Amino acid sequence: MTNSELQVLVSSWMDGLEFIDEGAQYLTITVPKENLRDLMFKLRDDSEAAFDYMFSLTAVDWGKNRGMVYHLESTKYRHIIVVHVYTEDETLDTISDIYPTAILNEREAYDLMGIIFTGHPDLRRLFLQDDWVGHPLRKDYVDEANMIVK
Amino acid sequence: MTTTEIDNKTGLVTQEYKINMGPQHPAAHGVLRLVLTLDGEIIEKVDPDLGYIHRGIEKMTERDTYKQIVHLTDRLDYLSSHINNEAVCLAVENALQIEVSDRVKVIRTIIAELTRLASHQLWWGVMGMDIGALTTFMYAFRDRELINDIMEETCGTRLTMNYNKPGGLMFDIHPNFQKRVKEFIKHFKVSLPEYNTLLSGNVIFKKRLQGIGYMSKEDAIAYGVSGPSARGSNISCDVRKIHPYSAYDRVDFNEILMEGGDSYDRYMVRMKEMEESMKIIEQLIDNIPEGDFETKTAAVLKLPKGEYYQKVESARGEFGVFIVSDGKKSPYRMKFRSPGFANLSILDKISRGHKIADLVAIMSSLDFVIPDIDR
Numbered sequence: 001m002t003n004s005e006l007q008v009l010v011s012s013w014m015d016g017l018e019f020i021d022e023g024a025q026y027l028t029i030t031v032p033k034e035n036l037r038d039l040m041f042k043l044r045d046d047s048e049a050a051f052d053y054m055f056s057l058t059a060v061d062w063g064k065n066r067g068m069v070y071h072l073e074s075t076k077y078r079h080i081i082v083v084h085v086y087t088e089d090e091t092l093d094t095i096s097d098i099y100p101t102a103i104l105n106e107r108e109a110y111d112l113m114g115i116i117f118t119g120h121p122d123l124r125r126l127f128l129q130d131d132w133v134g135h136p137l138r139k140d141y142v143d144e145a146n147m148i149v150k
Numbered sequence: 151m152t153t154t155e156i157d158n159k160t161g162l163v164t165q166e167y168k169i170n171m172g173p174q175h176p177a178a179h180g181v182l183r184l185v186l187t188l189d190g191e192i193i194e195k196v197d198p199d200l201g202y203i204h205r206g207i208e209k210m211t212e213r214d215t216y217k218q219i220v221h222l223t224d225r226l227d228y229l230s231s232h233i234n235n236e237a238v239c240l241a242v243e244n245a246l247q248i249e250v251s252d253r254v255k256v257i258r259t260i261i262a263e264l265t266r267l268a269s270h271q272l273w274w275g276v277m278g279m280d281i282g283a284l285t286t287f288m289y290a291f292r293d294r295e296l297i298n299d300i301m302e303e304t305c306g307t308r309l310t311m312n313y314n315k316p317g318g319l320m321f322d323i324h325p326n327f328q329k330r331v332k333e334f335i336k337h338f339k340v341s342l343p344e345y346n347t348l349l350s351g352n353v354i355f356k357k358r359l360q361g362i363g364y365m366s367k368e369d370a371i372a373y374g375v376s377g378p379s380a381r382g383s384n385i386s387c388d389v390r391k392i393h394p395y396s397a398y399d400r401v402d403f404n405e406i407l408m409e410g411g412d413s414y415d416r417y418m419v420r421m422k423e424m425e426e427s428m429k430i431i432e433q434l435i436d437n438i439p440e441g442d443f444e445t446k447t448a449a450v451l452k453l454p455k456g457e458y459y460q461k462v463e464s465a466r467g468e469f470g471v472f473i474v475s476d477g478k479k480s481p482y483r484m485k486f487r488s489p490g491f492a493n494l495s496i497l498d499k500i501s502r503g504h505k506i507a508d509l510v511a512i513m514s515s516l517d518f519v520i521p522d523i524d525r
Contacts (some may be wrong), residue, residue, distance in 0.1 A: 050504040053371050056470050060484040075371055101374035127201030
């Protein structure tokens with residue numbers, strides 16, 4: 001499906017979605033965090049969308065808030081979609097039961113960006129020790145001993 | 151949690167226990183620590199503990215320029231170093247709409263396939279060694295040396311090549327390049343059947359792999375597995391075919407797919423992929439177009455505000471670069487989607503119920519490079 005066909009399909013499912021199509025490489029949706037799981041279920045299970053392959057999950061610190069960027073692809077139709085979700089209070093719903101690849105990726109996002117995924121089966125730090133203070137990928141993280149800031 | 155129970159037949163008290171495999175384990179190919187929960191010798195759970203070689207490369211990108219970042223990426227999966235460099239360069243070139251010449255595209259593709267061959271050779275040698283066949287290591291390194299020599303001559307280094315830059319290549323190919331690549335192909339066409347004679351048909355080797363670590367097609371997709379590991383479960387996922395980049399749209403090669411989904415099928419995919427890589431190189435090596443090896447670019451590149459994603463097929467699977475730019479000289483956020491990380495996430499699922507020795511075989515068949523997982 002082309003980006004505009006995808007946009008028509010996805011916007012028929014629920015309200016409150018924002019689309020960025022112009023200038024972007026892939027169709028990009030911004031979803032309110034309370035609708036994230038609904039949207040992910042739809043994206044995976046709808047027969048025309050069939051986004052079964054989540055190939056990238058990225059936690060981004062946008063300054064005023066933090067959020068996740070999910071990249072999804074359909075192994076059947078080979079179309080790609082990007083989902084943005086933002087959080088003001090550091091919590092997001094887990095999608096690890098919908099896409100199991102998120103089990104480790106959400107642990108990474110928790111470890112390095114401090115986003116707490118409610119409902120995650122095993123949310124622990126992944127790379128850093130358990131007693132590490134802070135989350136290094138945040139923009140306001142300071143570590144004078146180990147970071148060279150130009 | 152440890153559960154204690156009394157065996158009905160013998161009256162002996164048995165309990166689950168945990169052991170550490172790694173971080174310094176000869177079969178782990180790097181500093182990967184696995185906490186195994188065992189029932190006797192049967193694996194009940196595999197819990198990977200990462201971070202022993204985490205260098206914070208994603209954080210480092212936020213202070214470096216795009217041209218500098220290229221040189222960090224060959225430290226991710228050091229066996230696919232050229233392909234990782236290429237991914238960053240393609241992302242930057244696409245964002246800035248820099249057109250590179252056909253010559254650059256073809257040379258990049260040849261070097262990428264040589265890299266894939268060298269990576270698969272090393273994997274094959276080490277895989278045999280993990281299973282207990284020490285000879286394979288010698289054969290593989292004998293042949294890999296020839297590729298390393300070609301790389302040394304043309305790229306300047308043997309392992310972490312850094313031959314790419316946004317806009318083209320660091321320098322033109324060495325005058326001997328075509329001759330030596332052809333010599334290598336001629337040599338390896340004889341050696342590769344030797345590999346198969348030595349190991350692929352070996353009864354002990356087959357028994358160690360067949361039916362071990364079965365990965366269903368649905369699971370593999372859901373866990374984000376890619377590359378030869380996924381193609382062993384009959385998933386068509388070759389980025390070179392699906393989203394062609396560089397010169398892959400002008401060469402003829404097959405995507406190798408196997409039906410079985412066990413460790414042996416993943417092994418066979420890589421063995422056959424080496425033939426395809428040679429096919430690609432043969433089609434291109436005599437047809438390197440004339441042209442510039444670089445397009446002149448500004449010393450410091452600034453990407454327009456926005457998000458960019460570039461995926462390529464590394465030796466281990468789908469390698470992705472995600473750039474969030476705010477228009478400055480460094481990315482606002484850069485994420486590397488490493489194939490090893492996703493492939494590791496399914497390890498727990500496919501090794502449950504197997505023995506510890508089988509875990510070694512499964513890990514080999516997934517072909518982990520730990521710096522790729524840790525980043």
